[in-house]
Amino acid sequence: MAIAKAERLMNLALCLLGTRRPLSKRELRDSIEAYVEASRTDKGAAASDDSFNRMFERDKDDLRELGLVIETVENIDGEVGYLARRDSNRLPAITLDAEEAAALGLAAKVWQQARLAGAASGALQKLRAAGLPEDVDPYEAHGALEPRIPVHEAAFEPLMLACRDRRPVVFDYRKASAARPEPRHVEPWALECWRGHWYLAGFDRDRGAERVFRLSRITGRVRTRGTGFTAPVPDVVTVRETVASWAGEIADGTALIRLRSGAGYPLRAKAARVRELGDGWDELEIPYGHGLDAWLVEFGPDVVVLEPAELRADVVDRLRAVAKG
DSSP: OHHHHHHHHHHHHHHHHHOSSOEEHHHHHHHOHHHHHHHHHSSSHHHHHHHHHHHHHHHHHHHHHTTOOOEEEEOTTSOEEEEOOTTTSOOOOOOOOHHHHHHHHHHHHHTTTSTTHHHHHHHHHHHHHTTOOTTOOTTSOOSSOOOOOOOOOTTHHHHHHHHHHTOOEEEEEOOTTOSSOEEEEEEEEEEEEETTEEEEEEEETTTTEEEEEEGGGEEEEEEEOSSOOSSOOOSSOOHHHHHHHHTTSSOSEEEEEEEETTOOHHHHHHOSEEEEEETTEEEEEEEEOTTHHHHHHTTGGGEEEEEOHHHHHHHHHHHHHHHHO
């Protein structure tokens, strides 16, 4: 069905772009095979006319939404015709300087390991055909380090499409403190990579609030739902800032922990104070914010929380959940 509509829209666009005079609805109806076929399947002339009029108006609106400038012209007999003038629908020449081309090449390199690698490569080829300077190689290396964004999660592509199409999704999600996943009904807003992990921001229908989900904790298949969004999408979705606050990057207090000597260098880098205790242990005072318990659990037996008591309890709960499987 989607392919048939795309072909019909393409044929209508070619008719409107290829004519030198306005074409009436009747002429367009007789010229496009999809309209002819639709007329044959309807019963009765009135039903056929109504079906064509609705289809034609939808197609015309879709083409205009895609950017095609369609003019409506009335001739001396009062008949309405349509055409798309080539000069009104011709894009200006694309000119990129060396810095802009380098930025596009860098973006393409970033996506080399992702599912968007083909799209990024195709976009650069189209830019080259449209006038990218011949003396600029967008794939040329511009430094010793080559940035890449790995995308290993199977949930990435269906969630990316759901964000683009504004379609709600359902998936099973396992929280770091939970032993088993649970279903979540989400209206997806945006995807963002932060510190090597992909996150989805959206409206959680079950909780009636904005939530952020780490893609690596999504289990099973992401399923889309045909219903529309029930909550407004914010103009700016701050995925990174939200994840940073949940991961303890935005701290509003301090915590005291014991850390095994020679371990936990990321914790040592954030420590405000380090004191050697002997017997292979050090005492650290580190910033304490929401989500610090999830981070500390990653260091396993090398970390022991001394205070505050609620942080120690959260870490113990997470470790017990991991032990239960």
